[in-house]
Amino acid sequence: MNERAETLQRWVARQHALPFDACPLEDVAGDASFRHYYRFRLPDGTRRVLMDAPPEHENSQPFVDIARAWRAAQLPVPALYGVDLEAGFVELEDLGDDVMHQHLVSDADAHTWFERALHLLERLQRQAPCDDLPEYDRALLARELDLFPAWCLTQLLDLPVPPSWPVLRDSLIDNALAQPRVAVHRDFDAMNLMLHEDALWLIDFQDAVNGPISYDLVSLLRGRYRLWPQALMTDFIENFRQRALADGRLPPIDADAFHQQVEAMGVHRSLKVLGIFCRLTLRDAKPRYLERLPHFLSHLRQGLAALPAHGDFLTWVDTLFTPALCRELDRRGIVHSLEERLS
Template identity: 50%
Template sequence: MSSSRIDALTRWAAKQNGLDVANITIAPAGGDASFRSYFRLTLPDGSTQIVMDAPPAQENSAPFVAIGRRWYAAGLPVPNIHAADLDSGFLLLDDLGDTPLQAFFTNEQSTQRSHQQALDLIGQLQNRANPKALPAYDAALLGRELDLFPDWCLDKWLGLSIPDSWAALHAQLIEQALEQPVVSVHRDFDAMNIMVLNQHLYMIDFQDAVAGPLSYDVISLLRGRYCRFSNEQFSQLVQHFYDQARLDGRLSRHVSSANFLSQCHSMAAQRSLKVLGIFCRLTLRDQKQGYLARLPHFLEHLEDSLNSLPQHDEFSQWVSATLRPAITQRLADTLI
């Protein structure tokens, strides 16, 4: 980020608070996988705000602002957006601190409790946020996401051919997703996007929210980057969500817990394949370092999901016999 842009951002933030630049301090507060970066603004009284810098040439902040203001008005725990200059790419937000949910994954009990709290937060989102104002997570979008796997992981990074079993898997994963109730989906409900402040959970990075499958955010959380649950643990957490969704009417009594668990495994396979493709694209196209090292974790998520979907045994066997060795060897050659 250029010094002139930092100066412009600082002047803008000061103006929004009716202050002179000399009366505030601003310091880096982190970034993410996009082109966005964040700064902590300290005011004369010691209170703080977060200034988001989202260069408009690379980032369209209009969805973040629109969704954030709707969800805040609906009583959901998201940062209040105090000001936004979309032409410049500057936003002024509540400061939710520096503690993401994964900071509480310190032992089995705390990890379980934290995930249950986050699953309950998904329930709040699904109950309070109207999905009709969001883009549809339809067959076309689900398909484009799945295609990231053969395009970027297999072809461009590994140089592998698509297995014959791919077409059936592709079609059935989309079909399973579309069978589910449509709700507001955060779409990146990973622990890193859940901030903990004063023992309350808050959602951030919701700009890609869509109207889509009930289980998607559940999978973003339970098959995320920080934990790998056993089949028993995964099933227990899914059951926790299922019980709440049945209780408040998000899920029909006609959907059994076994059927919903199967839908979750299908959704997990879809997301794991997408993530494998995205991480390869971030590495190859965007020159972002560090994502390749995360591939084995999401490969394990994919294998866990496929092991619970016997109808996709052929693809599962290809993953074990061909994909895993290829990724292992490519990483060994790349990360030396």
């Protein structure tokens, strides 16, 4: 056991007035951040999860504030049983190990689960308070987009930024800012939806913001687990639009205009993710994230194909960016099928 895990075990033992040896920790997992998770059992058999978020790397205050606010709003988030922000320790309700992505075995199963997730998203948008959340403003949107040229083009591929980039960048930011504002989870993905007590629960929501209504929609639909055919994407988007019109989350907007907004938001997120995965590889020594680049490149191409005004950027993606990425993945011994996806 490392020193920090021992400190965490002593903390939770004091929380429950137990001897140190009475609550051994079970290593659960980490994530793309510096957070790490453990599980322990109380003497009565109740299981809890401990989040270790070193304060020099992670600020747990947003997670705690959002968990309390969303639980008060009757949203399915884990209860908090102990918080020490100075140490970076949080004791949480244990939701188990059943994650939505484990159920995406077939296309039919995936369709059913994605529909369930979209209904949860609609609950989140209707019920979650967002006035106290940080604004998903122009500066934050720009920082996210700039991860792509900074880390993917310059650091990974040594590729110059294309002339069409500034126009695309400004257009994507303007699109996001023009949309109705709701509470945005910001990583609403099948990996962050837990199945507990026969319902989907939200986790990993510490980066939530007050932002565009379509962001979490494309976070799910253009996430890491499925490349939906365009016809199904259109159906998902249109069903979401109709329900959002009916309950007032959306002002009147026709199907084509909303579809364009959603696809543009998906392009934004795909560019952001490509940049983040390169940063995780190059800065944080987590090379496994490079294996996911082809998947999100496919998402990017699908989104750009729905935005004819940005055909120049799609041409650059196909003729310069994708071949450069292929060469780099080949150099690193990462199996991919990018050439076949372009044919």
